[in-house]
Amino acid sequence: MTSVEIPASKPEISKPAILAPADRAAPAKGRLSLPAGVRPFQLNWPYIIVIAGYHALALLAFMPGWFSWSGLILAMLLTHLCGLFGINLCYHRLLTHRGLKCPKWLEHSMVVVAMSCLQETPARWVAIHRRHHQFADEQPDPHSPLASFLWAHVGWILVHQPELSRLGIYERYAKDILRDPFYVALERHGWLVWINLIQMPLFFAAGFAVAWLMGQSPGAAAQTGLSILMFGVFVRTVLVWHITWAVNSVTHLWGYRSYETDEDSRNNFVVGMISNGEGWHNNHHADPRSARHGHRWWEMDNTWLTIRFLERIGLATDVVAPSAHIKAQAAKARLVTRGPDGVPVD
Template identity: 65%
Template sequence: MAASDRDSTAAIALAIPALGSAGSRIALPEGVRPYRVDWVNVSVIGTFHALALLALLPGFFNWTALIVAIIAARLFGLIGINIGYHRLLTHRGFKCPKWLEHCFVVVAICCAEDTPARWVAVHRRHHEKSDDQPDPHSPLAGFFWGHIGWLLVKNPDLARLGIYDRYAKDILRDPFYVALERNAWQLKIMLIQINVFFFAALVAEFAMGGTWPEAVQFALSVVVWAVFVRTVFVWHQTWAVNSFTHMWGYRNYETDEDSRNNWFIGLLAHGEGWHNNHHADQRSARHGHRWWEFDTTYLTIRLLEKLGLASDIVTPRKLTK
């Protein structure tokens, strides 16, 4: 093992909890040991969390920034990740105009959860291998692993060339998605959204009669809350579906993995927490199968249908409970 690899392994061991624990029910995916740090992910995740902590400083707090962050967190997670990446691209639970699909995807990229092809490929692999050793992020290999640990180390099974060919061929038939894989478009879109929030807030403060220093401070506070705090919140909301809903909750269906319906995540993540229902009927655009399983994402898709922007919505099959 090269010295740099040994250093990376040591750094992982010192910096984070054990990725898999003695109580784990399955082993970590093959190839992740010895741990090799994914420095890109570690740097991005660490930087966003550090910048989000600025929100705790008095100079970066104001009620307007907080409210904007709350609204943005609900909309970006709902529209970008749930509708765009998950129910539309990954499972093809409904159809919509291509321009609208691309808009959903741009919103999802603003959440910094990887390119559409890679997000779809990893999620499809999760369904194919769910809660078995090759599952990229099963919490049965350790809660920390399922929540965030899998993102911090390199996994050869998730190398882009291999996983794309098997799980994302349909996505990469679209030149738009091929372009997003190149030329650092993720970074460009993130920088664009930072500028949009900053200058919109700057103009708004000037319109209210603020001075230059007041306007700049207000704009920076909006960026901290509406970009960094919001992104970190949406990350953990998404990761909680991977971790919490394979460990705690109730089951409507006897599936061949440990998916659960979790009340807290179901409400927090706009219906994504009805995860046992989803694993039992993956293509369905509706994850809430019982009347009390409120599914904001599905209701939004139905609203799009009413507006003539969605069609061929897949509804739950008749399943044996």
């Protein structure tokens, strides 16, 4: 079986130019049409029902009688860890862009964490994201905000897109993923659903057990268990969804541009902070294979720091750092930004 080609941000733009400070907020392209075959809309009812149900239960967790500070802290911690290890490090930088390698036991473990966030199977997530890079902010892009913000954020998930049919995108974009029997099994046996169902009683049982051991009555312990379930599963999943969706929508509309790429990717400070580095999206489109997205000292990239830690302890190898061209352009930009006399210029 031949290896799949991993599309870069655009094959013909191999060395993006650094942008002068005055050009870093260049106006967006014109409005795009939706991807081919979308109209007339065919609603994806299973996805609509699940997404609406998770949001309703996440909101219910904040109602009196269900809310708990321990549950909220748990949700915030798991949002950070599941998003970092599952979506950012595993699905995106490892599987999609091959920016590093990990032992299979660690890779597969992180895949299970990613699937607990209910963001598609590995092969489908990778295939859709590779297609996005190939056609970023062009009509075939599955989720460009130039079609509309709502479309990029969630709308593209709620309707059928013929161009994203599983066989079609797998054949073109995910052959390498499906060489691993583990990923084939995930596709064939519905493990995305099973993982998300299995975690629910586990969270309830953990919350019930801790509360009961701390002396709560069985009724109170059951209520605590339900609170832990709602925060640990539903609130956490919804938060990870919106953080991931914000990378698709917000970072192609608002922010600054450090590199002249042929799409509208932006570096967005807020998304960069809450997404553990995924919001430095212009940097990423300029150098897609790099496992490091934050290029400046203040562009915090916790996912990159985690990768460096895994590399230091021998659990990550072949880590792809920013290319020599990107480093040279970044150094040049710092000199230009400060001016010949060392004084910063606007």
